[in-house]
Amino acid sequence: MNRKSVAVDMDNVIADIETNWIASYNAEFGANVTSEDLIGKPENDAFPDPIAAKTLIYKPGFFRNAPVIEGAQEALRKLQEHFDIYIVSAAMEFPNSLAEKYDWLAEHFPFIHWKNIVFCGDKSVIATDYLIDDHLKNLDFCKGMPILFTAGHNVNVKKYRRVNSWSEVLELFEGELANS
Structure with missing residues (x-):
């Protein structure tokens, strides 16, 4: 399978x-x-x-010093047991973010292999079964199932399946596993 x-x-x-x-x-x-x-x-x-x-x-350190969203590390570890996980960031808009984001991932998500990290300019090239993102500009072109992760700027969006936390992500994927 x-x-x-x-x-x-x-x-x-x-x-x-x-x-x-x-x-x-x-x-x-x-x-x-x-x-x-x-x-x-x-x-x-x-x-x-x-x-x-x-x-x-655009200031040095902006992306490097961001806190981790609560539950993300544990959830991605758990999801890796059943899914191929790719971290995908449209990092090209802010070129100084490339090294900072890579270093941030190495510190906080060392279990994500470098081959599973994709820095791009346009996420429409991503062809995964699922995309978890906070922006419609990325989800609108998702080739698989788009999943909207709640952020302040998207609370009024009614489009797409919404998750408000990483515990909700896990619940969603447990349902996906049960249905497959």
Whole structure:
């Protein structure tokens, strides 16, 4: 029996970029932005000064210092028992993120083999059975089953199967295994 494949986005799926971005913005600009302030707003419009917020993404260390989303490590270890797991990030938009994301994965997800890490510019080239992502721009072109991982910017999206946590991801895939 062939194992099915699962592509997993990094930012706001396994790496808590939102929390990191808020902390960086508040420290840099003396603001008091909270995660609640970002709920339901597109990422480019979520901060009081969106242009200043975007500059933070280009600073060294931005991607390297993000916390891990709760439950992601344990869930991916468990999913690896039954699925081929690929970490897929559209990292080309922020070239300084390439090394930082690779180093971040090596630290927090050392059980993901380097052959299963894909840094690309456009995720429409990914042809896995499942894609877990927080952005419609990636899920809209998914060749398998798209799974929307909840983030502040996508809470109002009704399209696609939604998961709010890694425990919900595990529940979903336990159901998939039971049905196969």
